[in-house]
Amino acid sequence: MRICLFSSKRYDRDSFSAAERPAGWELHFQEARLTLDSAVLAAGHEVVCAFINDDLSAPVLERLAAGGTRLIALRSAGYNHVDLTAAQRLGLPVVRVPAYSPHAVAEHAVALVMTLNRRIHRAVNRTRDGDFSLHGLTGFDLHGKTVGVIGGGKIGQVFARIMHGFGCQVLIYDPFPLEGLTALGARQANLDQVIAQSDILSLHCPLTDSSYHLIDAERLGQMKRGAMLINTGRGALVDTPALIDALKNGQLGYLGLDVYEEESELFFEDHSDLPLQDDTLARLLSFPNVIVTAHQAFLTHEALGAIAQTTLDNVAAWAAGRLSNEVKSGT
Ligand code: NAI
Numbered sequence: 001m002r003i004c005l006f007s008s009k010r011y012d013r014d015s016f017s018a019a020e021r022p023a024g025w026e027l028h029f030q031e032a033r034l035t036l037d038s039a040v041l042a043a044g045h046e047v048v049c050a051f052i053n054d055d056l057s058a059p060v061l062e063r064l065a066a067g068g069t070r071l072i073a074l075r076s077a078g079y080n081h082v083d084l085t086a087a088q089r090l091g092l093p094v095v096r097v098p099a100y101s102p103h104a105v106a107e108h109a110v111a112l113v114m115t116l117n118r119r120i121h122r123a124v125n126r127t128r129d130g131d132f133s134l135h136g137l138t139g140f141d142l143h144g145k146t147v148g149v150i151g152g153g154k155i156g157q158v159f160a161r162i163m164h165g166f167g168c169q170v171l172i173y174d175p176f177p178l179e180g181l182t183a184l185g186a187r188q189a190n191l192d193q194v195i196a197q198s199d200i201l202s203l204h205c206p207l208t209d210s211s212y213h214l215i216d217a218e219r220l221g222q223m224k225r226g227a228m229l230i231n232t233g234r235g236a237l238v239d240t241p242a243l244i245d246a247l248k249n250g251q252l253g254y255l256g257l258d259v260y261e262e263e264s265e266l267f268f269e270d271h272s273d274l275p276l277q278d279d280t281l282a283r284l285l286s287f288p289n290v291i292v293t294a295h296q297a298f299l300t301h302e303a304l305g306a307i308a309q310t311t312l313d314n315v316a317a318w319a320a321g322r323l324s325n326e327v328k329s330g331t
Contacts, residue, residue: 001025001319003073004045006034006054007268011304012075019308022316033264036060043067047315052076052295053264058086065090071318074327075311078234080207084329095314095325099154101303106158108297109202109232112256113163116228117142121291136288143167148198150214151205151233152178152188159202160186171197174205195219200228207234217242226253232297235261240280247287255290258297267294 001024005012008029016027028045032038034054040063042048048069050056056072061083064072072087074096087094115121118139126133147163149156152174160170164185172178172186173194181187195201201223205211215229216239223229229252231238240261246252260267262278276282284290298307310325317324 001047001315002028002045003047003049003315004028004030004042004069005049005075006030006032006038006042007051009268011299012308015304015308016312019305019312021312025312025315034060036063039063040067042069045069047071047073047318049073049075049311052078052081053267054081056082056087058083061086061090061092065092071095071315073311073315073318075307078206079327080234082327084327088329093318093323094327095318095323096327097307097310097314098325100298100306100310101300102154102158104300104303105155105204105232105297106162107300108258108293109155109159109204109230109256110162112230112232112258112291112293113142113200113202113228115291116254116256116289122288145169145199146171146197148173148194148201149186150174150191150194150201150203152181152186153204155232156202156204157184157186159204160184163200168200192222195222196224198227199224200230202230203233203237205233205237207236212236213239215239215242217245220246220251223251225251228254228256230256232258235259235263240284244280244283247284247290253289255284255287256292257284257290258293259295260292263295 005027008031013029030041032041034050036059039060042064048064050072072092072094077096077098079096082094084094119137123137143166145168147168147170149160149170149172152172156172160172161184164170170186171189171194173189173191178188214237220242243255247255260281285292314324
């Protein structure tokens with residue numbers, strides 16, 4: 001079995017090399033992102049293992065299939081970057097890692113909330129520079145505030161439980177009825193209520209046609225003035241230029257992003273020697289009340305270990321004639 005891992009970093013090598021796999025399986029780590037040009041690197045590999053910013057559009061899938069690829073094993077939960085219809089047409093099953101550590105992502109969302117609220121990013125820079133003044137660093141008690149969660153699945157529920165622990169009231173919007181929310185200290189509400197009542201709004205739903213630009217200028221206008229928005233879901237859940245307008249006029253008080261709609265050309269790589277070409281991101285980074293992390297919410301030892309093991313287990317299941325954690329078009 002030959003497995004080609006695109007977009008692989010040092011931490012992927014470590015976690016996949018430590019995971020259990022049958023003897024004789026070859027793991028070929030490619031630093032390159034999967035694109036139409038780099039797809040040739042997978043020639044002769046039965047399995048292509050891809051990450052979230054790899055290109056799995058129809059032309060790339062066609063090239064992979066022509067090169068002998070028989071399975072796409074995503075090492076992510078999200079699969080919005082895969083043309084599932086094309087994969088099905090080409091007879092290429094797609095499997096994923098539906099859950100690895102909801103705690104990793106939820107805890108990172110909480111880290112963004114805490115950093116923004118208590119202005120830790122500014123305080124650290126100040127003390128390093130010998131500036132021990134406190135002006136502009138005033139935060140607010142989380143206790144008693146209302147937290148809105150959009151998407152009450154695995155990650156949203158862990159986030160809800162943590163925020164309830166701070167003494168917040170938690171409202172969750174999800175298109176499907178959710179059970180067991182009382183135990184999390186949360187209750188389900190409709191989207192308008194969650195948006196209008198939240199002091200902190202955190203996005204934990206998948207990117208689909210119905211959630212594309214879910215937070216746009218109109219919805220930003222319905223939020224409490226000065227509220228905080230956190231997005232660890234997917235970049236295109238928000239309309240980024242609308243966020244910039246809302247930050248400029250003070251409607252949005254704080255913004256924490258781990259994902260960005262145009263992240264695929266930037267995130268996971270060191271571009272620090274070059275001028276930033278993305279003017280929208282550059283504008284976002286200029287606000288003192290905005291922090292951006294480069295899609296690192298999943299990055300814990302526990303999550304990486306679980307991603308590697310589930311991915312290899314998915315491949316083993318496929319090799320044994322079964323499909324585990326398959327994603328199909330229309331799911
Ligand atoms: P999940 O499948 O357990 O939960 C998603 C929930 O969102 C479900 O309850 C679903 O009913 C709900 N939902 C679907 N469409 C919705 C809509 N239009 N509005 C509101 N809710 C909607 O997924 P999980 O594991 O909680 O992950 C959520 C998302 O987090 C993933 O789809 C992925 O995009 C993102 N993610 C980000 C990571 C990061 O490193 N930043 C890592 C892992 C996931």
